[in-house]
Amino acid sequence: MKKTTKFSPEVRERAVRMVFEQRAEHSSQWSAIESIAGKIGCSAQTLCNWVRQFERDTGQRDGVSTAEAARIRELERENRELKKANEILRLASAYFAQAELDRRNK
Structure with a gap:
């Protein structure tokens, strides 16, 4: 925005x-x-x-200069994206691990 x-x-x-x-x-x-x-x-x-x-x-x-402020904003945005990606990967890993356990029990 x-x-x-x-x-x-x-x-x-x-x-x-x-x-x-x-x-x-x-x-x-x-x-x-x-x-x-x-x-x-x-x-x-x-x-x-x-x-x-x-x-x-x-x-x-x-x-903080204008260039530094822009760099900080960019790094913060990148950090948010990486945290979201890590959360998705953590949830996917847990889901597939649970599916593997369920498959072995059958």
Whole structure:
């Protein structure tokens, strides 16, 4: 289930770049974010989240990068599939073992 996004990756990238470019013209990063968010039509918190994620992706901030998060999601999905497969194999093995015991008793 994929989320639909109102803003394209190019718009997000440009907005984040504008925050860093205009940071010197404002008293704080938050005021730069508020100014730019109004111009592109998103909330200041949304733009702040984009900036924080960019900082994590470039190593300027601690946390999980976008690539690492995607890898974790993929590994978790694979892990779920393997657990399901193991459960199916365990049940099948038990079923056939019981069938073999029943056949020997007759």
